[in-house]
Amino acid sequence: MPSPRPDPLANSGRRVYRQETVKVEARVASIPDRIGDGPAPMPSIYRHRLPTRLWHWFNAVVVIVMLMSGLMIFNAHPRLYWGRYGANLDHAWLEIGSTPTQGILRIGPVTVPTTGVLGRWTDRRGNISTRAFPGWATIPTDYSLSAARRWHLAFAWLLVLPGIAYWLWSLASRHVQRDLAPRRAELAPRHIWHDVKQHARLRFPTGEAARDYNVLQKLSYLGVLFGLLPLLVLTGMAMSPMLNATWPWLLDLFGGRQSARSLHFIAMAGMAAFIAVHVLMVLLAGPLNEMRSMITGRYRLPAPRHGEEA
Amino acid sequence: MISRRALVGFGASAGGLLLSGCDRLTASPSFREALQGGEALSMRAQRLLTDRGALAPEFDAAQRSPVFRANGTRRPASADYAAHAANGFADWRLRVDGLVARPLRVSMAQIGTMPARTQITRHDCVEGWSAIGQWTGVPLKLLLDQAGVRPAARYIVFHCADDYGPVRYYESIDLVDAFHPQTILAWGLNGRRLPVENGAPLRLRVERMLGYKHAKYVERVEAVASLAAIGGGQGGYWEDSNDYEWYAGI
Structure with missing residues (x-):
């Protein structure tokens, strides 16, 4: 208060x-x-x-689509690395995964149980999924890397081109x-x-x-x-x-x-x-x-x- | 006066609507077509910015991945392939045909006598991981020049020995990438014969594109005028079966 x-x-x-x-x-x-x-x-x-108001709402939609489709893309390989290369056998500094019973988020040496949200959650049909980010947070809801990439890489243009226009306007x-x-x-x-x-x-x-x-x-x-x-x-x-x-x-x-x-x-x-x-x-x-x-x-x-x- | 609770409720239901709306849009053919416009735009923009001969970054031997991850097919299932693998691919023949003046059938021994290019490059899977390895192989350009690609040809299709359900793997690239200096049919990885799990005896390296373009177990290279008659018409196995982008430059 x-x-x-x-x-x-x-x-x-x-x-x-x-x-x-x-x-x-x-x-x-x-x-x-x-x-x-x-x-x-x-x-x-x-x-x-007007340009601020238009860009604000347009960008709000675009950024949310980018965010949610990006989480789906991350689900295809829910591990992050530093450096030039990184695959399953290399050390990941961040990982969302699962044990046989729970979902986990690991950042460096710290592992946090995340069952219900990350790594192990129940989908809308009642099935257990061990994907990283849950369906409610991704576009599309069910796993599809190709569809998420279609969304992400098309909306990227809607982020970049109006974004550059807004940059120019807001400076000019x-x-x-x-x-x-x-x-x-x-x-x-x-x-x-x-x-x-x-x-x-x-x-x-x-x-x-x-x-x-x-x-x-x-x-x-x-x-x-x-x-x-x-x-x-x-x-x-x-x-x-x-x-x-x-x-x-x-x-x-x-x-x-x-x-x-x-x-x-x-x-x-x-x-x-x-x-x-x-x-x-x-x-x-x-x-x-x-x-x-x-x-x-x-x-x-x-x-x-x-x-x-x- | 609208309460905050009502506004939050409105926001949540709008969010729900957005979610189910997005799934409905994903299923709509016309919206999918609109999204695919993004791919066309990306390809045009990247082609505009990128010299057709611009090289993918190459790395030092010390920068290689300790283990080069194998993905997709680890060992083609056919008895035919097993027999070839058992005798070290001595009887393997690579066919180069389609819209060419002189169709070729070349053995691995013949390919071994052709000039080779060695390059340490990064392999980027569409899933997001990367691995750096040293590839040695024959530049595709040499084979295509030997066969004499006809002017009507627009694409090069790679037919592979590994099965994906009822079909064999296939991929395609256009002539810009086919004649690129780093585009090779690799027979060596990290100084050794290409392992079976990485696509022995020959795999395509098309370094400026994502991993699924790098066809493994290549047995036939076909020059075509159009991709319409290849598989489902989208130019590759993953393109046809899962709507991945044919232009895999990003």
Whole structure:
């Protein structure tokens, strides 16, 4: 539960750059959201432009298809290696497997029983399966490497081409530079730590402070846009034997094909973690307001919590 | 006001719908055709970016896998093959025919006298694993040039001695890959005669493609104008039986 005690530091770090965002004011219409005697209505701002909204939803579908079809592809050989080669007789640093009675996940020397979820689970017909990832997490549901590859390698184009278009737009429109790039003051460890603590207490920015992304949002959106997504695409391309002939440096960059495959999997796990936290934050921060802002673009600044200055 | 619980419930049912929807889409022929468009696009893009002679990476002897994993057929079941294996493939004949000017029948001894290429390359199974080994064999180009591929030929089909249910294994590649300098019919692995489990006496190495293109136990090389009459028409055993991609460059 958020503490009702006013926190004098709550907005201090953000006031520093407040004047830089005045230009946003031009696009702001102060529309009262409620009529009556309630608290003063909070202004609603135009937060997400059309390309952002389109790409967000399109990419949400594409990334989920990539994730689920990728898990099925992993099921064909649920072992990961470092280096140039790696097959059953070589040492795997990660393995999802099964004993005669239970499913297991092994990472390095640590083995975790995962019966019911990984390595041993019951399929929709009630049969025990010892595949790595369960049917509810994969595309298609029943084992098919070829069908999963069809999905994965076709949707890869839908990830890459619109992704590059969005990169170009977000740089050309200065969305990245203006809305996503953290300012120097925000990158101070104290400021970041303060935001981490506020998030952990579920005390999200309100009022004027919610007008811009906070530093944790900026870093995670930048991390996905310019970190995880390109890493996923490049490690994916590094696994292509034909592209290895075209761009051998890609292999060297990642330390070999099996290292690229491991990094592809780790980046996928990072992407899945981002999605989980992102959806959780939307649910906690006010799902209707957040969803509306990503559908219509309009975002109502959250009202200050009781006892806080607006 | 919609509650969070309702929203989560909506999300979960939308997820369920997505899942069953995906399975229904996978089964739909027109959607499958659309997905196959991705393969066509990948092939075109990769061919555009890749010089037709660009070489697959080659490795040092020290970078080889300690054990080169054998996969697929470990030993063809036919009595005929067993007899050939028993006398060291001395009577094995490789046929080169189809759309060629001079059909060939060559023995392993003759192949052994032809120029050989040795290359240490990585084998990438479609399942995801890789193994690095040293292959020695005759460049396919030499055999095709000797036979004289006719201008009408577009593909090279490999007919194999191993059975997969009622059919024998077969694969095909186009002429770009058939005449590639690293495309060889290998008779040696890691300095020794090719073991039976790795495809003795001859296996295709087509280094810029996934493992299932590397046909083992090759007994006939056929030049054809079209793949329509080969097996189910998709160009290979796994392509026909399980809808794997014919273009296996990624």
